[in-house]
Amino acid sequence: MQSDIINFATKLLSKCIPVKVQYFKECQLDSVIFEPDLDFYSMINHHLLKCIKPYLEQCDNSTITNIITPFHTNHYILCISKENDEHLVVGPFVENPISDELIYSIINKLQINLDYAKKLKLYYQSLPSIDASTVYEILFTINEYIAKNQTAPRLNTIDLSILPKQDSSYDLFIEDMNRSSMYKDIEERYASEDKLISYIKNGDVILAQKEFMKKTISGSNIIRNKDSVRNSKNLLLSANTLFRRGAYLGGVPPIYLDELSGKWSIKIEQAVSLEELNNLHIKMINSYCLLTKEHSLSKYSPVIKQTLMFINLNISSNLTVKKVAHEIGLSPDYLTRLFKKELGVNIITYINSKRIYTSLDLLKNTDLSIEEIGDLIGLNNTSYFYTLFKKQIGISPKQYRNNLKSK
Structure with a gap:
């Protein structure tokens, strides 16, 4: 009968207040999961279990113990029956918001990586903020009903927010956790x-x-x-x-x-x-x-890659289909067909287009004369340079440079 009442109270509390409520026995403590079993939450669980152990040593029937963990979170535990090893824990929750300053102080005390600062901040934001007296009143009412005793239960406090000296197992635990985080x-x-x-x-x-x-x-x-x-x-x-x-x-x-x-x-x-x-x-x-x-040349065949590389590196020289084909080791006709198939234009059209777009950068970023720029891109015939430029860009090289200066 009492177990039914406890189960009902646990479910009802879980629905009524935004805090986790769990029933546990000491003999089952190692298997109780207070938080998801991830590296960060394993650390939370580790500290909570270390806090619960001193509670178990001093608890008594109809006592309510407030545990303040090293993370400055609160848990309230009602000892329903010490003889039957029955306990009801409510938490974690916070009474006041946790400041960034306190977060870094906690990190320093617990010797954990700074990488956990963000996770810790999100963890605190996920916790409900509740007046501890509300939780006490709820547990008081449950105890009153189960124990059939209207006397106020004794209230204990175990404050581990000031961290005691850790044992060597803790050092190994944190070292392993920090390494996993890294x-x-x-x-x-x-x-x-x-x-x-x-x-x-x-x-x-x-x-x-x-x-x-x-x-x-x-x-x-x-x-x-x-x-x-x-x-x-x-x-x-x-x-x-x-x-x-x-x-x-x-x-x-x-x-x-x-x-x-x-x-x-x-x-x-x-x-x-x-x-x-x-x-x-x-x-x-x-x-x-x-x-x-x-x-990018990654989409082209090895032969066309080699052709484009040669053209790009020799744009200022007198390039002809015959000269390019000789360098690649193919006949001019075969290279012309292959080039047209992969790029959609013939070799000379590509070379002239490359020369004109190279000239745009020189017109914009240098003070070289138009004749000098023509020589640099392999078009030493200034009239031909003007003709190709106007055909491709729509205005003359001189107009293009003047437009840049007026901006």
């Missing part, structure tokens, strides 16, 4: 880096930026210097290597990668403030994704 963080970071490399390989700017902003990559766990500017530089230099790897796997020729990664390395090291470094990762990701889209 390994998990490393695994998450490598998985995130693989995703980032994949996004840059495919030229996906938006997904690459989102992945980089995740803590596993952009957080302080890969920076080990106290100077904030140096920290940011170290992170961005690491990111530069990562981005370069993604673009390389995307099929971008090394010559372009060397040029771009070198440019970013210099820009990062020349920065003197956090403001200069603040949004640099966005520009870097954009540039590597754009490079992948513009210069």
Whole structure:
């Protein structure tokens, strides 16, 4: 009969108050799960069980014991019957919000990794905030009904919020848990880096930026210097290597990668403030994704890859189909057919288009004359350069440069 009453009271309490209510016996204590059995919650359970043991040594019939754990959470335990080893525990809950300052104090006392700060904060946010007197009144009423005794039960307090000296088993427990946390963080970071490399390989700017902003990559766990500017530089230099790897796997020729990664390395090291470094990762990701889209050769056959590489590296020379075919080791007719099949345009059209788009960058970023630019891109006939440029861009090289200056 009494067990039915206890079961009913436990279920009713669980429905009425937002706190976990459990019935347990000492002999079953090792199998009782107070929290999900994950590494973080294993630590919570470990400390709670260490708190319950002194309760079991001093409890008595019709006593209510308030246990304050090393995590500053509250549990109230009603000793229903010491003879029959029957107990009812309500908790965890907090009476007042747990401050960030207290969280870091707890982490320091319990010798656990700082990585757990965020988890601990979320844990406290998940706990109900209840006046302890409410919980006491509920347990008082249950005891009154079960024990048929209207005398107020004795109230004990076991306060372990000031952590006592731990034994060697605790040190081993925490060491193992911290190591597991570290390994998990490393695994998450490598998985995130693989995703980032994949996004840059495919030229996906938006997904690459989102992945980089995740803590596993952009957080302080890969920076080990106290100077904030140096920290940011170290992170961005690491990111530069990562981005370069993604673009390389995307099929971008090394010559372009060397040029771009070198440019970013210099820009990062020349920065003197956090403001200069603040949004640099966005520009870097954009540039590597754009490079992948513009210069990726991964979708082409080995012969066409070799052809494109030769053209790109010799754009300033007098390129002809015969010269390119001789370099590749194929007949001009066969190479022309293969090139047209894979790129949709003939070789000379591609070469001229490549020359014009190269000239756009020179017109924008140098003070070279239009004639000098024509020579650099293999079009030393200025009139022909003007004709090709206007056909492809819609205006003359001079008009294009003037438009840039007027902006």
